Amino acid sequence: MVKITLHGVGGHKADKEGDGDKAEVLVPCPPHEELGLRLHPKRSPVKNLWCLVVSLVVVLCGLVLASVYLYRHYFISQQVPEENFFHCRVLYEDSIYAPLRGRQELEENVGIYLKENYEQISVPLPRFGGSDPADIVHDFHRGLTAYHDLALDKCYIIELNTSIVMPPRSLWELLINVKRGSYLPQTYLIQEEMVVTGRVWNLRPLGFYIQRLCSGKETYRLRRHHSQRRINKREAQNCHSIRHFENTFVVETVICDSV
Structure with missing residues (x-):
């Protein structure tokens, strides 16, 4: 819990009247785990899966381009026009x-x-x-x-x-x-x-x-x-x-x- 003290509107006069005019309000504090989640949110499984799919697509595209290059330069080049x-x-x-x-x-x-x-x-x-x-x-x-x-x-x-x-x-x-x-x-x-x-x-x-x-x-x-x-x-x-x-x-x- 967090302790919050509210002072009276009267300024120094209110201070002289003592502690009786002070009002204390207790506000609940969120747990440390919730604070940690807000500061460092965890990646969802959906995002991890999406990153994996994108990586696989990039690798497959690279293999396709390499295959096309080899086909054009080593196979087609050996064929007679x-x-x-x-x-x-x-x-x-x-x-x-x-x-x-x-x-x-x-x-x-x-x-x-x-x-x-x-x-x-x-x-x-x-x-x-x-x-x-x-x-x-x-x-x-x-x-x-x-x-x-x-x-x-x-x-x-x-x-x-x-x-x-x-x-x-x-x-x-x-x-x-x-x-x-x-x-x-x-x-x-x-x-x-x-x-x-x-x-x-x-x-x-x-x-x-x-x-x-x-x-x-x-x-x-x-x-x-x-x-x-x-x-x-x-x-x-x-x-x-x-x-x-x-x-x-x-x-x-x-x-x-x-x-």
């Missing part, structure tokens, strides 16, 4: 192994990356056999070519032959000019011969694109076979061929473990 993707069908004369068969057809998908300066070619299994399906990367920045023989599930690396493989800008212009039709003009076949020289254990020096193509696969180095005698696939053991199109003619790449 429509104007840089070509489905090609080539008619050619095989004067090497089937001169009497007439015209043959080669089908492949070509992705041209002008900014990154490399080409990626996917050759499905031919209808009439004679060569292996393969994925090929021509990296003009590093001057390397990689063949992934899908039938063997092996990779082969060799220096880029710029006399056969057209650079990305030139090949892109060539395919743009014939994009209106289903077939390229009839062409011919040439052959290049290669021999395995050894195993490649470290793919990192080969660059990102070839490393991505050959990761987890047996990878070998190649050298070109410069002998005047042409390799006869019927006589040579462990030889495989890949027919592909990357110029105005079709190339048959013959790869042999030994000659």
Whole structure:
């Protein structure tokens, strides 16, 4: 309880008359706990729950934005734009192994990356056999070519032959000019011969694109076979061929473990 003393209106005169004129009034005082609540109010459970919900929303928004960023920069960037993707069908004369068969057809998908300066070619299994399906990367920045023989599930690396493989800008212009039709003009076949020289254990020096193509696969180095005698696939053991199109003619790449 709080004790409050009220004095008379008469000033000093009232003081002289003694304590009899004083009036005492007792006013109840609120408990200390109530004072504490008024000075430091506690947070309600609803406010705590609301703060938790807001925090979760902020975290989820951050995850969504991060996912969009990764999708745009790592997934979409690896996709070939429509104007840089070509489905090609080539008619050619095989004067090497089937001169009497007439015209043959080669089908492949070509992705041209002008900014990154490399080409990626996917050759499905031919209808009439004679060569292996393969994925090929021509990296003009590093001057390397990689063949992934899908039938063997092996990779082969060799220096880029710029006399056969057209650079990305030139090949892109060539395919743009014939994009209106289903077939390229009839062409011919040439052959290049290669021999395995050894195993490649470290793919990192080969660059990102070839490393991505050959990761987890047996990878070998190649050298070109410069002998005047042409390799006869019927006589040579462990030889495989890949027919592909990357110029105005079709190339048959013959790869042999030994000659």
